[in-house]
Amino acid sequence: MSTNYSKQTNWGQFVPLVTVFFFWGFVAASNDILIPVFKKAFNLTQGQSQLVSVAFYVAYTVGSLIYMFISKAIKQDVVNRIGYKNGLIVGLLISASGTLLFYPAANMGSFPLMISGLFILGLGFSLQQIVANPLAIEVGPTETGSQRLTMAGGINNLGTTIGPLIVAFAIFGSATASNTEASIESVKIPYMVLGGAFILVAILLKFSSLPQITPTIAEDTQDFVTGEHRDSALKYPQLVLGMIAIFVYVGVEVSTASNLPAYMENSLGFSTKDIAPYVSLYWASLMIGRWTGAVEAFDITAGAKKILRFIAPYLAFGVFLLVNAIAQHDLSHFYIYGLVILVMIACDIASKGNPARMLLIFSVMGILALVIGMMTTGMLSVYAFTSVGLFCSTLWPCIFALAINGLGKHTNQGSGFLIMMIMGGGIVSWLQGMLADYTNIHISYVVGVICFAYLAFYAVTVTKILKNQGISLDQIKNEGGN
Numbered sequence: 001m002s003t004n005y006s007k008q009t010n011w012g013q014f015v016p017l018v019t020v021f022f023f024w025g026f027v028a029a030s031n032d033i034l035i036p037v038f039k040k041a042f043n044l045t046q047g048q049s050q051l052v053s054v055a056f057y058v059a060y061t062v063g064s065l066i067y068m069f070i071s072k073a074i075k076q077d078v079v080n081r082i083g084y085k086n087g088l089i090v091g092l093l094i095s096a097s098g099t100l101l102f103y104p105a106a107n108m109g110s111f112p113l114m115i116s117g118l119f120i121l122g123l124g125f126s127l128q129q130i131v132a133n134p135l136a137i138e139v140g141p142t143e144t145g146s147q148r149l150t151m152a153g154g155i156n157n158l159g160t161t162i163g164p165l166i167v168a169f170a171i172f173g174s175a176t177a178s179n180t181e182a183s184i185e186s187v188k189i190p191y192m193v194l195g196g197a198f199i200l201v202a203i204l205l206k207f208s209s210l211p212q213i214t215p216t217i218a219e220d221t222q223d224f225v226t227g228e229h230r231d232s233a234l235k236y237p238q239l240v241l242g243m244i245a246i247f248v249y250v251g252v253e254v255s256t257a258s259n260l261p262a263y264m265e266n267s268l269g270f271s272t273k274d275i276a277p278y279v280s281l282y283w284a285s286l287m288i289g290r291w292t293g294a295v296e297a298f299d300i301t302a303g304a305k306k307i308l309r310f311i312a313p314y315l316a317f318g319v320f321l322l323v324n325a326i327a328q329h330d331l332s333h334f335y336i337y338g339l340v341i342l343v344m345i346a347c348d349i350a351s352k353g354n355p356a357r358m359l360l361i362f363s364v365m366g367i368l369a370l371v372i373g374m375m376t377t378g379m380l381s382v383y384a385f386t387s388v389g390l391f392c393s394t395l396w397p398c399i400f401a402l403a404i405n406g407l408g409k410h411t412n413q414g415s416g417f418l419i420m421m422i423m424g425g426g427i428v429s430w431l432q433g434m435l436a437d438y439t440n441i442h443i444s445y446v447v448g449v450i451c452f453a454y455l456a457f458y459a460v461t462v463t464k465i466l467k468n469q470g471i472s473l474d475q476i477k478n479e480g481g482n
Contacts, residue, residue, distance in 0.1 A: 018136075020128050023198070024156055025155075026163035027163065029163040030167040032164060035050070035052050035261060035262075036265060037171065039262070040272070041184050045437045047433040050259075050426075052115060053425060053430065056119065056425075059122025063124075067130060079131055085210045091124045092128065092201055094124030096199050097120055099121060099195030114184075124198075153294075154290065157287030157290060161319065161323060164280045172272075232410065233407055233417060239417065242458070243421050244454065246418050247427075253389075254425035256389070257282045259432050260386075261275045267442060276327075276329075278386060280323070284317070285387065286392060287393075288316040289313070291313055292394075294312070336383070344393075362391045363395070367452045403462075406469050431447055435447060
């Protein structure tokens with residue numbers, strides 16, 4: 001059982017913890033700025049440029065496999081051996097070593113060394129993911145753990161929103177500067193600073209009051225469904241199909257953004273430096289959707305929830321406008337996006353908090369957004385593609401809740417398998433890039449349509465599977481998540 005260290009949330013422990021959530025979002029979204037920079041500097045095809053995403057996201061899977069192998073070799077869970085705090089510190093130092101590779105890579109002009117640095121950075125993130133999510137629950141009452149995870153997810157999305165802007169500023173200068181070209185030399189500074197930040201946070205965590213102890217899971221926990229005695233999480237169809245769902249979900253979320261710069265450059269004539277606010281809008285869309293979905297996590301009246309369901313997304317949109325105003329970007333292009341947010345709010349209301357229904361509705365809307373983007377040109381197509389972020393925003397917790405439901409004592413094992421499928425972010429991005437090379441970047445977004453089609457299929461299929469196992473979907477709460 002999980003141990004509570006306080007009857008109230010220990011904010012002194014929680015605040016330094018969520019810095020790692022910020023880092024995950026900051027780096028993941030910043031990769032979308034590196035892709036067009038590397039593509040031009042190293043004369044890469046669109047498919048080759050997506051190796052940036054492949055290296056970073058496949059590292060999550062490799063890191064999880066290494067973690068499982070070491071745990072099996074020492075016959076004890078690694079984090080249970082070294083503790084929460086040390087696990088986070090080791091993960092941060094691994095990521096820092098990856099950023100340090102950017103210095104020699106930039107000096108040598110080596111693309112393989114650059115993506116090796118991103119791979120090592122991702123390895124560190126995989127360990128941080130394993131530790132930070134349960135730790136966010138441990139620093140306060142269990143019953144409010146999901147709310148802390150939702151809040152941590154909001155910090156993650158803040159990182160995804162400002163990351164592209166900061167990295168673009170570091171490479172190109174201010175929005176009003178005349179510089180439109182980036183040398184590989186300019187890339188190393190922001191990542192050296194980031195590495196220093198990793199090390200600094202690791203030092204602060206060392207002297208923080210974060211607990212070392214880890215929760216234990218009772219070995220005799222029975223399977224959820226009476227009469228079920230399966231010896232592996234992989235024996236549950238909701239998990240196996242859910243693993244594919246996580247793969248394609250992370251895939252469409254990442255590939256839509258990582259291929260957006262190429263679309264805006266090749267089809268709309270944008271310069272690389274002017275794309276950053278649109279990449280920021282895409283990732284801010286996930287923040288907008290998650291802040292909306294997080295309303296259900298709070299213990300407030302139904303009337304207050306209805307009001308917050310409209311206020312929360314526009315507060316998040318306001319954060320996006322604020323950071324872009326600080327970056328001196330022209331905001332006039334973005335106000336109309338407020339109307340698109342209304343569509344997402346309507347879909348959220350229609351889902352009634354049911355994760356399967358939300359997964360189905362949002363997947364259908366994701367397909368519609370991509371089809372509109374593919375069938376139109378100009379700024380309408382850009383808004384359509386960026387709105388995919390709105391409809392991806394709450395799919396992770398929907399899929400996760402459905403996939404692990406009914407696993408009983410195999411729940412932790414199932415969660416590990418789901419985390420491994422984050423590699424879809426790299427693989428699907430690469431597939432879309434390769435298709436773009438053979439056709440064009442506009443048509444290549446059909447890859448995302450296929451991903452959403454599978455998610456809609458999973459929503460319908462997993463409903464039948466869980467009902468056959470005697471599990472009511474009304475018992476499954478979708479509470480935001482990361």
